[in-house]
Amino acid sequence: MDNKLTLSSGxxxxxxxxxxxxxxxxxxxxLVDEAVQVGxxxxxCACDYGNESEIGVGLQQVLQQSTVAREDLWITSKLWNTYHRAEHVRPALQRTLxxxxxxxxxxYLIHFPIALQFVDFETNYPPGWFPDPSADDPKMAMDAVPIAETWAAMEELVTSGLVRNIGVCNFGTSLLRDLLNSSKIAPSVLQVESHPYLVQEKLLRFCQQQKIAYTAFSPLGALSYHEMNxxxxxxxxxxxxxxxxxxxKHGKTEAQIVLRWGIQRGTAIIPKTSHKERLVENFALFDFQLSSEEMSQISGLDQHRRFNDPGDFCEEAFNTFCPIYE
Incomplete structure (x- = not known):
């Protein structure tokens, strides 16, 4: 078993x-260097994370040292909300590259189905959620950009050879259906929050039916969100x-059990850590298997609990009501 998901592109x-x-x-x-050594x-990655330049230093080091070849790495990034207009998609990608x-x-993934007004790269990068963070009462500034426009520009990135695969984040089945019906290149991957408190069984089943690979972010659930309240x-x-x-029973940590559940249900998972010992722990998922009963027991913990919801945090943090899942 190669522990990989085959995309529609092969x-x-x-x-x-x-x-x-x-x-x-x-x-x-x-961290990049340590992670490569672990395996x-x-x-x-993503523009919005504000650390791509530093990640690039690590990637360059491991490639120059011939620790690993570029074709053996899988590097994902995401188009931010302010770059949804067609003319901004390629420049945004070029900055990330x-x-x-x-x-x-x-x-390359569309980060959210939320189009915000363009912020020039020289003005603020990454631009975040506000066009002007220094305003007396800053708010998000929406932009009326159809997803089809953004997606057509994403498709051109594939045609030009700058991106091998394209996909989306934080989409539900309705938006996916519309995108599938209008696209020349179908989305290869959907990345969404998913963990035992947010199983999203129907969404996963739909993606598998449509041959869209499913990546779970925050696969351990609440751990990423404590400091954000x-x-x-x-x-x-x-x-x-x-x-x-x-x-x-398995002689594993609780985190390894939850991560193994994510792997075994056929999804990709992207746990975050900055600690070497956790890198090693999180990587040790392929020498054991959960039974069907254990898988069902873990899935039975589902609470439909979403920790990363723009319908909540945009109003709390960015003074703008912006639901996308309802």
Whole structure:
């Protein structure tokens, strides 16, 4: 078993990747090197994370040292909300390529189905959610850009050889259906929040039916959201008795059980960590298997609990009501 998902293009997406969201810029270069040594080949990045330049230093180092070849790496990045107009898509990608110090991406995703007014690269990069953060009462500035316009520009990136695969984040089945019906190149990947408290069984089944690979971000649930006040310590799935019981049975940590569940249900997962010991722990998922009963028990923890919801955090943090899932 090669632990990869075959995309519609024929390319193979490693099921386990390293999420770079919230990794401190001064940690990125060394973390990339450590991750490659552990065995990671899949790195999930984004303009909005504000650390692509530092990740690029790490990528350049491992490639120059011949630690790994470029074709053995899988590098994902994401188009930010302010660059949805067709004329801004390629320049946004080019900035990401320059920062990451690579000639092409394996995967480029539309980060959110939210189009915001363009912010010039020289004015603010990454631009975040406000056109003018220094305004007395800053708010998000929406832009009326159809997804079809953005997607057509994404398709041109594939045609030009700058991107091998394209996809979307934070889309539901209705938007996916519309995109499938209007696109020349179907989305290869959907990346969404998914963990035992947010199983999204119908969405996963739809993606598998349509041959769209499914990547789960925040695969451990609440852990990424404590410091952002979107979750409390009591929200963690890792203290669920069933998880602890299964972990004891297999001689694994609770986190390894939850991550293995994600792998075994046929998704890619991109847990984030800045710690070497966690890199090693999170990578050790392929020497054991959960039973069908254990898989069902973990899926049975579903609460439809979403921690990363623009319908909540945009109003709280950016003074703008912006639901996308309802």
């Amino acid at each position: 390319d193979k997406l490693p099921q386990l990747g390293l999420g770079m969201w919230k990794v401190a810029p001064d940690r990125c270069a060394s 990671y080949r899949h790195f999930d 320059n920062d990451l110090r690579v000639d092409y991406l394996d995967l 979107r979750a409390t310590e009591s929200d963690t799935v890792l203290t669920e008795p069933v998880i602890q019981q299964i972990a004891r």
